[in-house]
Structure formats: structure tokens, C-alpha cells
Amino acid sequence: MSRVAAIDCGTNSIRLLVADLDPQTGELTELDRRMEIVRLGQGVDRTGRLAPEALERTFAACRRYAEVVDSFGVPPERTRFIATSASRDAENRDEFVSGVLDILGVEPEVITGDQEADFSFTGATKELAAGTFAPPYLVVDIGGGSTEFVLGAESVEAARSVDIGCVRLTERHLTVDGALTETPTAAQVDAVRADVSAALDEVARTVPLERARTLVGLAGTVTTLGGIALELDAYDSSRIHHTRVPLPRVRELTQRLLSATHDERAEIPVMHPGRVDVINAGALVLLTIMERLGAEEVVVSEHDILDGIAFHTALDAR
Template sequence: MSRVAAIDCGTNSIRLLVADLDPQTGALTDLDRRMEIVRLGQGVDRTGRLAPEALERTFAACRRYADVIAEFGVPPERTRFVATSASRDAENRDEFVRGVLDILGVEPEVITGGQEADFSFTGATKELAEGTFAPPYLVVDIGGGSTEFVLGAERVEAARSVDIGCVRLMERHFTVDGVLTETPARAQVEAVRADVDAALDEVARTVPLERARTLVGLAGTVTTLGGIALDLDAYDSSRIHHTRIPLPGVRELTDRLLTATHDERAAIPVMHPGRVDVINAGALVLLTIMERIGAEEVVVSEHDILDGIAFHAASESPS
């Protein structure tokens, strides 16, 4: 067995996976999987910089993760820290890199959108061939700052990353003078849709979206929608994984979240407190994508970029 630790630091959340990888079968066995909302990308779309308070929230989570990694005895050479959209965009990303290195002893890799797509595809599709899901797969990873579109069957055939994450669009269109709108007005909703449609125009130039036979949705927006669709009393990743939500169901959920108040969204049992303000924008992104590409359903995956990072950490670390 090869024991590895993988950390995925995005615009909204930072997640840790400690796992054992069987080199013979390629099976990944979770030992510890956790997530914290740190909102690293707070204000990056407006200022171009990582805010001091956002950095401190992230560093505090890293200290807690360092304790977990040490507890499981994972050495630095088998630990991989990947940072995505927010840290790619920030002018002061060197401050972020130095802080993480000091805490974890591992330098964060500020990866490109293409690398992010590769990790996401690996994590999301490695087990799909064993099921009833038909390739080619279109993997859509809706993050806080960006969304990745990856098409492929056994490997990535085409990919594109665009800046239509749920935090970015919430801050851009669902706030007025920095104050979050309780329930977005029609014009605000249409502004988000316009941004997503423009981004999809870009994606379609390099990713043949019409070839997809299975749409696979990743990350917190999609998995939370899966939990709501199942009407769960508490978040249960084992039940959410590979749930299928038909297009009418996504449309109904999106309408519900767009018209709900902050308190009504917060009262949903599977809702993480850090997603309350961004879940409606994220749902709208997913709905617009599905309508645009003609997807009849989305397959929700709990396995994503984090699993892909772990696979790469195991394959690239010394034996």
C-alpha cells in the first residue's frame, strides 16, 4: 500500500484526503476526508489580491490539516498540495505559497486550468467504466472561482477552464455595493446566465460538448444539490455519490434556491454554512450548462479533483 495525502485549495474551500492506494488494483481507500470553507478567493475578482483575513483562515485550516497528516504518518514527499483558481489570479500569491510551505513543509502547486481539468477527470471517471455510464464523459467541476469542462473516455480528449465559479458570480452579480442580495432580482439572474453563456461560447471552441453521453457534476454545489434532491436529513456522501438528477429536478432546485431567503437556505439539512450565500449562483451555473448542452440529467460524483491529486501523488512519489 502507498499512503498519500492530497490537499485541494480552491476559491471557496480547502479539502484534505489521506488515503491508501493499492498499486496492484489502483483502488483508493479513504482514511480521512474533510473539508473547510475558508473563502480564500474573497474579493479576488474585484481587487486582484488575496485578502489578509482570507489568508489567515486558510493558514489556520492548513495547521489543522498538518496535524492530521502527521497523525497518519504521511511524509512530505507523499503529500501534494494543489491550489486552483483564486491563487492563480492573485497578485500576492507568493505570500500564500510561503505560508503553506512554512506550515506543511510542502510547496503548493498553483496549477493551470488544464492541470486542474486532468486531475478532476481522473478522480471523477476512474470508476465509471465499471458502472452503467456511457462514455464519452463530460466532467463539469463547478468551483468557487472557475468551472472546468473536461471531455473524454479513457483519457482527457479536450478541456477548458473558464471564470464562472459560484463565488465569483455571486460577488459580481448578486451583491449591490458589496451587500449580498437576499433574493436576486430577475436582472441579476439574467446577468449570471449571460456570463455563463458567454463562457460556454469559449468552451465550445475547443471542447465538442455535443459529443458527451454522460454529464458528470463535481464539487460542493453539485453534491449539495444531490443531497437536497434526495431530501436527506444530513449530508451523506455515500448516498449522494452517483445520484442522477434529471434536468427538471435541477430547474426546480434552482428556482427554489433563487427565491429562498438566506435563513431558508441555511435551514436545508445538507447545507454547509459556507455554501449558503453561493449555492443559488452555483445551481444557476449548472442549470444554464445543462440547458445549453441539452443534458437530460447530471450524475453527481463525490470523487473529483481531490481523488485525482491523490492518484498522482501516489504515482509520482518514490516507492
């Protein structure tokens, strides 16, 4: 067995997976998986810099993760830290890199959007072939700062990353003078949708979206919507994984979230406190994508970029 630790630090959350890889079957066995909302990308779209308080929240999470990694006996050479949209955009990303290196003994890789797409595709589709899901798959990873679109069957055929993440669009369109609009206006909703539509035009230039037979949705927005669709009393990743949510249900849930107050969204049992403020923008991203594609449903995947990072790290360590 190859034991590895994978850390994915995005615009909104930082996540850890410790897993063993069976070299014979290529199967990953999850040992520990956890997530914290740190909002590393707070204000990056406006200032171009990582805020001091956002860095400290992220470093605090890294210290906790370092204890977990050490408890499982994973050495630095089998630990991989991937940093995505927020740290790509920031002028002071060197401060972020040096802080992570000091805490974990591993230098974060500030990957490109194409690399991010490749990891996401691997994590999301590795087990789909054994099910009833028809390729080609279009994997859509809705992050905090960006969204990745990856098309392929057994491997990536085309990919594009665009800046329409839920945190970025919330800060850009669903706030007034820095304060969150509790229930967005029609004009604000239209502005979010316009950005998503423009981004889809950009994606369509390089990714043949019309070829997709199965739409696979990744990350917190999609998994949260999956949990709400199932009317779960508590978040349960095993039940959410590979749930199929039809387009009319996505449309209904999006309208419900847009009409709800902050407190009403916070009371939804599967809602993580760190997603309450950004779920509206995320839901609009997913809905607009599905309508543009004419997708009848989205397949919710709990396996994503984090699993892809772990898988590639384990293969490299063999």
C-alpha cells in the same frame, strides 16, 4: 500500499484526503477526508489580491490539516498541495505560497486550468467504466472561481477552464455595494446566466460538447443539489455519490433556492454554512450548462479533483 495526502485549495474551500493506494489494483482506500470553507478568493475578482483575513482562515485550516497528515505518518514527499483559481489570479500569491510552506512543509503547486481539468477527470471517471455510465464523459467541476469542462472516455480528449465559479459570479452579479442580495432579482439572474452562456461559447470552441453521453457534475454546488434532491436529513456522501438528478429537478431546485431567504437556505439540512451565500450562483451555472447541452440528467460525483491528486501522487511515489 502507498500512503499519501492530497490537499485541494480552491476559491471557496480547502479539502484534505489521506488515502492508501494498492499498487496491484490501483484502488484508493480513503482513510480521512475533510473540508472547510475558508473563502480564499474573497474579493479577488475585484481587488486582484488575497485578503489578509482570507489568508489567515486558510492558514488556520492548514494548521489543522498538518496535524491530521502527521497523525497518519505521511511524509512531506508524499503530500501534495494543489492551489487553484484564486491563487492563480492573485498579485500576492507569494505570500500564500510561503505561508503554506511554513505550515505544511510542502510548497503549493499553483496549477493551470488544464492541469486542474486533468486531475478532476481522473478522480471523477476512474470508477465510471465499471458502472452503467456511457462514455464519452463530460466532467464539469463548478468551483468558486472557475469551472472546468473536461471531455473524454479513458483519458482527457479536450478540456477548458473558464472564470464562472460560484463565488466569482456571486460577487460580480448577486451583490449590491458589497452586500449579498438575499433573493436575486430577475436582472441579476439574467446577468449570471449571460456570463455562463458566454463562457460556454468559449468552451465550445475547443471542447466538442455535443459528443458527451454522460454529464458528470463535481464539487460542492452539485453535491449539495444532489443531497437536496434526495431530501436527505443530513449530508451523506455515500448516498449522494452517483445520484442522477434530472434536468426538471435541477430547474425546480434552482428556483427554490433563488426564491428562498438566506435563513431558509441555511435551514436546508445538507447545506454547509459556507455555501449558503454562493449556492444560487452555483445552481444557475449548472442549470445553464444542462440546458445548453440538452442534458437530461447530471450524475453527481463525490470523487473529484482531490481523488485525482491523491491517485497521481501515489503513482509518482511508487
